[in-house]
Amino acid sequence: MTFHAKKMTVVVALSATTAFANEVRVYNWSDYIDERLLSKFEEETGLDLIYDVFDSNEVLETKMLAGGSGYDVVVPSGTFLQRQIQAGAFQPLDKSKLPNLENMWDIIESRTAQYDPDNAYSINYMWGSTGIGVNVGKVSELLGEDVDRSSMDLVLKPANMEKLAECGVHFLDAPVEIIPMVLQYLGEDPDSHDVDVIAKTEAVLMGVRPYIQKFHSSEYINALANGDICVAVGWSGDILQARDRAAEAENGVEIEYHAFAEGSLMWFDQMAIPEDAPNPDGAHVFLNFIMDAQNMADASNYVYYANGNLASQPLLAEDVIGDTAIYPDEATLENLYTTTPYPANTQRAVTRLWTRVKSGTWAAVVQESGRHVRPQSVLRFTNGRSHVGTCFCALGRPQRNAADPIQKRHQTLRRVQRNWWSDSQHIFAWVFRASRPLRLWQDHVNAHACRVWNTDPRHNRAGGRGYCIGPGKPAAR
Ligand code: SPD
Numbered sequence: 001m002t003f004h005a006k007k008m009t010v011v012v013a014l015s016a017t018t019a020f021a022n023e024v025r026v027y028n029w030s031d032y033i034d035e036r037l038l039s040k041f042e043e044e045t046g047l048d049l050i051y052d053v054f055d056s057n058e059v060l061e062t063k064m065l066a067g068g069s070g071y072d073v074v075v076p077s078g079t080f081l082q083r084q085i086q087a088g089a090f091q092p093l094d095k096s097k098l099p100n101l102e103n104m105w106d107i108i109e110s111r112t113a114q115y116d117p118d119n120a121y122s123i124n125y126m127w128g129s130t131g132i133g134v135n136v137g138k139v140s141e142l143l144g145e146d147v148d149r150s151s152m153d154l155v156l157k158p159a160n161m162e163k164l165a166e167c168g169v170h171f172l173d174a175p176v177e178i179i180p181m182v183l184q185y186l187g188e189d190p191d192s193h194d195v196d197v198i199a200k201t202e203a204v205l206m207g208v209r210p211y212i213q214k215f216h217s218s219e220y221i222n223a224l225a226n227g228d229i230c231v232a233v234g235w236s237g238d239i240l241q242a243r244d245r246a247a248e249a250e251n252g253v254e255i256e257y258h259a260f261a262e263g264s265l266m267w268f269d270q271m272a273i274p275e276d277a278p279n280p281d282g283a284h285v286f287l288n289f290i291m292d293a294q295n296m297a298d299a300s301n302y303v304y305y306a307n308g309n310l311a312s313q314p315l316l317a318e319d320v321i322g323d324t325a326i327y328p329d330e331a332t333l334e335n336l337y338t339t340t341p342y343p344a345n346t347q348r349a350v351t352r353l354w355t356r357v358k359s360g361t362w363a364a365v366v367q368e369s370g371r372h373v374r375p376q377s378v379l380r381f382t383n384g385r386s387h388v389g390t391c392f393c394a395l396g397r398p399q400r401n402a403a404d405p406i407q408k409r410h411q412t413l414r415r416v417q418r419n420w421w422s423d424s425q426h427i428f429a430w431v432f433r434a435s436r437p438l439r440l441w442q443d444h445v446n447a448h449a450c451r452v453w454n455t456d457p458r459h460n461r462a463g464g465r466g467y468c469i470g471p472g473k474p475a476a477r
Contacts, residue, residue, distance in 0.1 A: 023048040024282035027063075027071040029269065030055050030218045031238060032126070034302035041289050047282055055218035056173060064089040067276055072283035075125055078115035078268040079176065083341040090121045090272045097284040098123075100291035108308035112268050114338070122270035123287055124308025126237070126300065129266050129328070129336055130177045131259040133220070133239030137252070138167045138230035150258035152185045155233055158207045165211035168229030173215040175354035177265055178205070178233065180339050184263050191339045195349040205357045215358050221245070227253045236325055237305035244304075257325050259332060266336035268308070300326075 030053040042049050052071075054060050057080045063069040064076070064084045076084060084090060095101055101123070108124050116122045134149045142163045147154070154160050161169065171178060180190035182201035192198060213229065220232035225245035232239065239257040246253035271290065273283040289295060297315035300307045306326050313321060324332050342350060 020278040021282070022046075023050055024073065024279055024286050025050040025052070025071045026073045026286060027052050027054060027060065027069070028073075028075045028125075029053060031221060031241060032075075032269075032303055032305070034298055037295055037298060040295070041286065045285055045289065047285060049286075055216075057176070064274065067274075069274055069276075070278060071274055072277040072279045073271055073286050074274060075269050075271050078112060078270060079339055079341045081122055081270045081272060082115040084272075085116060085121050089275055091275045091277065091280065092120050093123070093273065093287070094280075094284060097281070098288050098291065100288045100293075103291050103293050103296070103309050103311035105308050105310035105313075108268070111338075112270060112308070114340075115268070116270065116272075122272040123291060125269045125271045125290065126303070126305035126307050127266065127268045128236040128305045128326070129259045129264040130172065130174075130181065130233070130235055131239070131257060131264045131325075133224050133232040133234050133242060133255055133257050135167070135224065135227065135230035136254040136256055138227075139164070142166060142230075148261060149256065150261040152181065152260050152262050155231060156182065156185050156204055156208055158211070161208040161211035164231050165213070168213045168223070168231070169211060170214045170216055170220040170223060170229050170232040170234070171212050172217045172220075172233055172235070173358070174217055175350050176339065176342070177267075179350060179353070180265055180337070181233070181260070184260075184337065190263070190265070190337050193340075193342055193346045195346055198346065198349060198353065202353050202357065209357060224255050225249065225251075225253065227251060237303050240304035240323075240325065259325065259328070259335065261335075263335050263337055266333075266338050 024047050026049065028051065032053070033051075038049055038051055041047070057077050060074060060076055061080050061084065063071075064074065065087055067089070081090075104123065108127065109119050111127075112122070112124050113119055132150065132152075132154065134154070136149070139147065139149060139154070143154070143160060147160075154164070155169065155171070179198060179201050182204050183192055183197065184190040186200055186204065188197050188200065217234075218238070220229065220234050221238050221242045222245065223229040224232055224239065224242035226249075227246075232242075236257055236259070239255065243255040243257065246255050271287055273280055273287075277283050290299075291309060293309060293311035294315055296307050296309040296312040300312065301317045301320055304320060304323075304326055306320075320326055328336065341347075
């Protein structure tokens with residue numbers, strides 16, 4: 001009986017091995033390959049290909065760090081790859097099984113070695129930038145023909161976003177890309193790991209939060225192409241695919257992609273083999289297939305992303321190799337920055353900040369004007385000459401003993417982040433800019449009102465100048 005049981009185990013294990021040997025499981029980004037290549041792989045190799053897709057590095061990372069994903073090939077971006085290599089999530093490549101490695105591009109390999117020294121664990125699949133996709137007609141109609149459609153002002157200035165909200169704006173659900181973008185806009189180092197510096201992005205994002213219809217990292221392709229939205233902060237090739245889908249549909253929608261004039265993130269997506277891949281041999285067969293010059297050219301020609309395969313370059317279509325949005329010229333390249341992985345404490349702060357921004361807790365209703373505003377309003381403040389900051393209030397309870405509301409509030413508030421405070425139900429922000437701190441307190445007379453307390457000694461009086469931005473629409477959840 002025991003012996004029989006043992007024998008059964010061996011039989012099951014053998015058939016599982018046989019099954020894995022015949023199939024390769026690949027987990028890649030959505031809208032990132034010409035599907036004809038998938039059938040070609042099966043025909044050429046006799047292997048069954050199971051091909052799943054994702055649209056977020058964070059989703060992939062959760063699987064990689066948990067282990068047991070069941071995938072043979074996955075495609076993290078450089079910064080995520082680096083962290084996952086350090087966590088032991090990948091196995092080194094067996095380069096003797098990858099003759100097509102000779103097709104790869106040394107310039108790109110030297111860039112990706114920043115994340116994966118010696119490119120020991122990964123090959124570059126594609127690379128690109130994070131920028132802006134615009135519906136030219138709609139944006140010109142709402143902001144004028146002369147507006148700079150490549151500027152971050154379009155999506156980070158509340159006055160512009162208030163208008164664009166009418167036709168729909170999506171942002172990537174990618175905190176490690178949007179936060180560096182806002183830092184770049186603020187003139188900070190986009191690769192800053194300093195949580196106090198990163199905290200500055202929250203006010204900017206909250207200022208435009210009421211006008212962002214959705215945070216999503218793949219829906220924007222069709223939404224732009226169909227004219228359902230008019231602006232997306234997204235990935236280069238995805239937006240170019242939207243451009244083509246609109247042209248094919250002949251629906252009168254004209255989409256263009258720009259790397260941001262202020263500078264854009266450049267990233268690299270790397271194919272790697274999980275440490276516990278069921279079929280590492282099959283994974284190598286897949287990587288070698290992908291590194292074939294013609295296959296890589298076909299992939300890039302289809303998805304409008306640049307690749308790291310030098311031998312494929314002569315096989316690229318003119319509208320790919322000749323488009324500086326895909327293959328940047330020197331000038332464009334100089335305006336691209338890269339980032340490095342956040343250490344754990346910074347990553348936690350970023351994740352929390354992003355959760356607050358996405359949930360839009362404080363930005364559901366925006367009023368037209370006045371010093372008294374309703375719960376969950378967004379306020380901007382001025383020192384009388386220039387805008388000095390943005391803060392947010394979320395109210396609901398009357399404050400009973402209000403002899404000294406600021407002191408009272410201080411006693412009950414819990415610090416949640418530098419310059420941010422919370423009681424049990426609400427979060428308040430003090431945003432500092434140009435060394436002029438601003439305070440927000442709950443009006444004890446009207447439970448549904450906020451007032452500004454400007455603590456700049458030169459302007460230290462209750463009810464300092466606060467006004468609301470708006471009118472706006474309730475933010476999409
Ligand atoms: N639709 C494919 C998108 C691929 C984008 N890769 C994201 C890289 C981000 N750093």
